[in-house]
Structures are given as structure tokens and as C-alpha cells.
Amino acid sequence: MADIYQQVEFENRLQYLTELFRLAIEGRKSRRAQRLIRKAGFPNTDTLEGYDFSPVTLPKGLDQDYLTDLQFVQQKENLLMVGAVGTGKTRLAISLGIKACLRGMTVQFHRAADLCNSLLELHPAGKAGKLIRDITRADLFILDEVGYVPFSKSAAEMLFNVISNSYENQSIITTSNLEFGRWSEVFGDERLTAALIDRLVHHAHILTFSGPSYRLQQALSRTEHDEDTVLQKTTETDN
Numbered sequence: 001m002a003d004i005y006q007q008v009e010f011e012n013r014l015q016y017l018t019e020l021f022r023l024a025i026e027g028r029k030s031r032r033a034q035r036l037i038r039k040a041g042f043p044n045t046d047t048l049e050g051y052d053f054s055p056v057t058l059p060k061g062l063d064q065d066y067l068t069d070l071q072f073v074q075q076k077e078n079l080l081m082v083g084a085v086g087t088g089k090t091r092l093a094i095s096l097g098i099k100a101c102l103r104g105m106t107v108q109f110h111r112a113a114d115l116c117n118s119l120l121e122l123h124p125a126g127k128a129g130k131l132i133r134d135i136t137r138a139d140l141f142i143l144d145e146v147g148y149v150p151f152s153k154s155a156a157e158m159l160f161n162v163i164s165n166s167y168e169n170q171s172i173i174t175t176s177n178l179e180f181g182r183w184s185e186v187f188g189d190e191r192l193t194a195a196l197i198d199r200l201v202h203h204a205h206i207l208t209f210s211g212p213s214y215r216l217q218q219a220l221s222r223t224e225h226d227e228d229t230v231l232q233k234t235t236e237t238d239n
């Protein structure tokens with residue numbers, strides 16, 4: 001308040017104090033949100049604005065408002081986002097995570113392979129506690145890209161323990177390019193995979209993503225654009 005009290009116009013005492021308190025509370029909320037976003041570890045700060053839902057098929061019982069209003073986080077329900085590379089899974093997961101931070105919720109974002117590497121590195125030195133606590137205490141845990149890299153046996157077990165700890169205490173968003181039938185290829189062990197799917201799928205909404213890769217489309221339209229520019233330049237020089 002000491003920083004902003006001079007910015008508020010004075011009309012009468014009540015108006016002045018109300019406005020000053022409102023600004024102070026807003027400032028505090030926004031600083032908290034920025035801190036939560038930094039702590040969450042997102043690779044970027046994409047938002048839901050401009051997100052095209054046409055590649056996403058929502059399951060019965062989950063409408064878009066329920067999803068984007070983050071009611072699944074309040075209900076501690078899980079989301080499973082399955083689909084081919086570049087169809088917008090990570091983008092949607094991050095956008096929902098950012099929105100959760102803006103609402104004051106705690107979020108942890110981890111790419112599955114990076115998390116396994118960190119756990120493998122920290123655990124033997126007895127230093128994995130903080131990481132595991134941060135994840136299991138968050139309102140929303142986003143586990144991105146399960147399926148790209150197979151895990152070693154001990155990494156799969158540690159990841160399983162983290163997910164078991166957070167089970168039913170928080171909401172988890174998992175993204176994967178593989179349907180469940182092939183998850184044992186990533187986690188190695190059939191029984192561990194079955195237990196893991198059981199935990200992630202219980203109370204979960206499964207969203208499927210289809211269509212061509214956005215990345216590829218963007219790259220193609222860039223190439224077309226470059227060709228247009230080259231053509232334009234050639235015509236200009238010809239003239």
C-alpha cells in the first residue's frame with residue numbers, strides 16, 4: 001500500500017480506502033500467480049486464448065466449460081490426453097495449468113523423461129524428497145509426454161510411487177502419444193503398468209486428439225509463405 005497510495009485519486013474517504021484496498025489485493029494476487037507460474041516449471045506460458053478445440057474429442061460427461069473452468073481440478077479428477085504428436089496435447093495441458101496458477105492453485109509440470117532422470121539422480125543421494133513433496137502437494141500435477149522414451153525399471157518404479165502418493169489427493173493431467181495397450185512398452189513391467197493405468201484412469205476423463213500435426217502445418221505454411229516471398233521477389237526483380 002505504501003507503494004501505491006499516491007496513485008489513487010481522492011474523492012472521499014470511503015471511495016479512497018475501497019480503491020486502495022482493491023488495488024493492494026489485486027497486486028498481491030497477481031504477484032502470487034507469477035510466483036506460482038515460475039514454480040510450476042512450464043516450458044512456456046501459452047494460454048487458452050486462440051486454442052482451437054477442433055482436434056479434441058471430449059469424453060461423455062466432460063463439457064468444454066467444465067474443463068476450461070478447471071472444475072476437474074477442484075474435484076481432483078484426472079485427465080488423460082492421448083493422440084499423435086503435434087495435435088495440441090502439451091499446449092492444452094500448459095494452458096490449463098497457467099489458468100490454475102492465475103487462480104492461485106499450485107501446479108507442477110514435468111516431462112516424464114526429465115522427471116525420471118531427476119528422480120534417478122536425486123534418489124540415491126536421498127535428495128528426492130523436496131521434488132516428490134512439491135509434486136504430491138500440488139493441486140495439479142502435469143505429466144507430459146509419457147511414451148516417447150521407455151523408462152528403466154527403477155525409474156518406472158519411482159514414477160509409480162510418485163503417482164501412488166498423489167493418488168486421489170490431487171488432479172493429474174497425463175499426455176501421451178500411445179494408447180494404454182502399449183504403455184507396458186514404456187514402463188517395462190506389465191503389472192506395474194496395469195496398476196499405474198488403474199490409478200491414472202480412475203476418476204479420469206480421456207481426451208483424444210486427432211488430425212494432422214499443428215507443428216507440421218505451421219512448418220508447411222511457413223515454407224509456402226517463403227516460396228511466395230521468393231516468387232514475389234523474383235517477379236519484382238524481373239520487372
Ligand SMILES: Nc1ncnc2c1ncn2[C@@H]1O[C@H](COP(=O)(O)OP(=O)(O)O)[C@@H](O)[C@H]1O
Nearest residue numbers: 050051052053085086087088089090091214215
Ligand atoms: N489446437 C490447437 N490450437 C492452437 N495451437 C495448437 C493446437 N494444437 C497445437 N498447437 C500448436 O502446435 C504446436 C505443437 O503442439 P503441442 O501441444 O506441443 O503438441 P503435442 O503435445 O500434441 O505433441 C504448438 O506450438 C502449439 O501451440
Ligand SMILES: [Mg+2]
Nearest residue numbers: 089090145175
Ligand atoms: Mg507434447
